[in-house]
Amino acid sequence: MKISKKKSDIYLSDIENFNIEDILECGQCFRFHKLGDKKYVIIAHKRELTITQTDEFIIFHDTAKKDFENIWFDYFDLNTDYKKISSILSENDSVLKEAINFAKGTRILRQEPFECLISFIISQNNRIPMIKTVVNNISEKFGEKIENYYTFPSIEELKNATVEELNECKTGFRSGYIRDAVSKISAGELSLCDIEKLSYADLKTELMKIKGVGEKVSDCVALFAYAKLDAFPIDVWVKRITEHFYFDGKDTAKDKIEVFAKEKFGEYSGYAQQYLFHYARMKQIGK
DNA sequence: TTCCAGGACCCTG
């Protein structure tokens, strides 16, 4: 990977397995807007990052080198060798091979824990376009305006949000769950910072103390905010595609699928899950 | 109109 600075922009080159479209459209994060072909603006870390990708470069517009090193390098998981991981997962598994080939440039983002937690609470029994709408509504109502967009609110900014105000953001029956998460965190019953050092299993146990956070939501937060790569979130799509390809199309309990994934994908479960999820959803597999 | 979505809660038996 090569990094160069041109005027106020950062240029990345010689990087494999990076496709901004795959990364953003695969359903792991919700606060971005498409500006054009392979051109997006992402709102994270109190910044609006405009990013474009050409055949040769990935361009981080108007970005200080310090911000690239301190924020975006980790956010885009640039220290991980996805070529190696995709090659290991493709080996002896034609399903993964196909799913990876479909979206080679997918990477697991390292998202901010609070935003990730609230976003995936909202995700339950919901659709991705609607999740994006609701998360944006919350940002516009409780966050701060940067330039053209609003930040996702901090814990402090969401602390006094009432169920009625949340309902106005279309959170529906999840408003009480968000209230419970915010109150437990602001009361110090749960520290999103302290749990970072916990194992995957212990981290899940802590997150699941929040009302409205179960197996799947805690798995997503573990994977997308804390980089617990042994997590394998099982939603309707992952259930469908694993049943379709690995269980002869038969209805299979989630705990059985979990055991299967751990055995087959091991320390790379999180990556495998994301390739499978995106492929299944795009191809409507099992539906 | 009915069904369903990156589920989890809670009541019933």
Added chain:
DNA sequence: CAGGGTCATGGA
């Protein structure tokens, strides 16, 4: 303890 009805919301 397992199973399934129920929960807002909006698009297909």
